[in-house]
Amino acid sequence: MGQLTMSSEEERKPVGQQKPMESAANRKKSEVKPAKLGREVQARLGQQLRAMYDDVVNQGVPDRFADLVNRLDGSNKDKH
Amino acid sequence: MDESVRKSVLAAVPSLRAFAISLCGNVDRADDLVQETMVRALANIDSFQPGTNMSAWLFTILRNHFRSEYRKRRREVEDSDGHYADSLKQQPEQHGQVEFTEFRKALAQLPSDQREALILVGASGFSYEEAANICGCAVGTIKSRVNRARTRLAELLAIDGVNDFGPDEQTRAVLAGGE
Numbered sequence: 001m002g003q004l005t006m007s008s009e010e011e012r013k014p015v016g017q018q019k020p021m022e023s024a025a026n027r028k029k030s031e032v033k034p035a036k037l038g039r040e041v042q043a044r045l046g047q048q049l050r051a052m053y054d055d056v057v058n059q060g061v062p063d064r065f066a067d068l069v070n071r072l073d074g075s076n077k078d079k080h
Numbered sequence: 081m082d083e084s085v086r087k088s089v090l091a092a093v094p095s096l097r098a099f100a101i102s103l104c105g106n107v108d109r110a111d112d113l114v115q116e117t118m119v120r121a122l123a124n125i126d127s128f129q130p131g132t133n134m135s136a137w138l139f140t141i142l143r144n145h146f147r148s149e150y151r152k153r154r155r156e157v158e159d160s161d162g163h164y165a166d167s168l169k170q171q172p173e174q175h176g177q178v179e180f181t182e183f184r185k186a187l188a189q190l191p192s193d194q195r196e197a198l199i200l201v202g203a204s205g206f207s208y209e210e211a212a213n214i215c216g217c218a219v220g221t222i223k224s225r226v227n228r229a230r231t232r233l234a235e236l237l238a239i240d241g242v243n244d245f246g247p248d249e250q251t252r253a254v255l256a257g258g259e
Contacts, residue, residue, distance in 0.1 A: 056098035073166070
C-alpha cells in the first residue's frame with residue numbers, strides 16, 4: 001500500500017516538472033518575439049511604401065503629360 | 081512616333097511621377113522632373129531598343145537627370161521638414177494622407193541612394209537586377225542599400241509613430257508593471 005502511494009507520488013513528480021518546462025517554453029517564445037516583430041514591421045513598411053507610391057500612381061496621367069507627348073509627337077511629324 | 085512607343089511612354093508616367101515625388105519630395109518639382117525626362121526620352125527615342133523595358137529605360141533617364149540637375153539644389157531639396165510640409169500642402173486631400181506625411185518625412189531622412197533603391201525594389205516593382213541597371217551599380221549594392229533603408233526606416237518610424245510602430249504588448253506590460 002505504502003509502496004503504491006510512493007509510486008503514485010513518483011508518478012506525480014514528472015507531472016510537477018512540467019511547470020518549469022512550460023516556463024522555459026514561454027521564455028523561448030518571448031526571446032523569439034523581437035525577431036517576429038521585426039518581420040511585422042518590415043511587412044508594414046512594405047505596405048506603407050506601396051500605399052504611398054500607389055496613391056500617386058492611381059492619379060493616372062495628368063493632362064499636362066498627355067499634351068506634352070502630343071506636342072512632341074506633332075513637332076516630330078512636322079520635322080519628318 | 082510609333083503608336084506602341086507612345087502608349088508605353090504614357091503608361092509609364094504614373095509610376096515615374098510616384099518615383100520622382102519619392103526622390104525629391106515635392107510634387108511640382110517632381111512633375112517638372114518627369115516632364116524633362118519625357119522631353120529627353122522622346123528626343124533620344126532612337127536609342128531605345130525595341131523589346132526592352134520602356135519603363136526601366138525612362139526610370140534610368142529620370143534617375144540620372146535627377147542626380148545631375150537636382151543635386152545642385154541638394155541643400156534646398158534635403159531641407160526636409162519645411163519642404164515636405166510645403167509639398168504635401170499642394171497635394172489633394174486624400175484619406176491616409178496623414179499617414180503618408182509621417183512616412184514621407186521618414187523617407188526623406190534616408191540617404192538618397194538608399195531611398196531610390198528601396199523605392200525601385202519595394203514600390204516600383206523592379207527586380208534587384210533591374211534596379212541595379214537603373215542605378216548603374218552592382219546587384220549586391222542594391223540589396224545592401226535596400227536592407228539598410230528598411231532598417232533605418234523602421235527605426236525612424238518606431239521613434240516618430242509610437243502608435244503604429246511603438247512598443248509591443250510585452251514592452252507595454254513591462255512599462256505598466258513599473259507604475
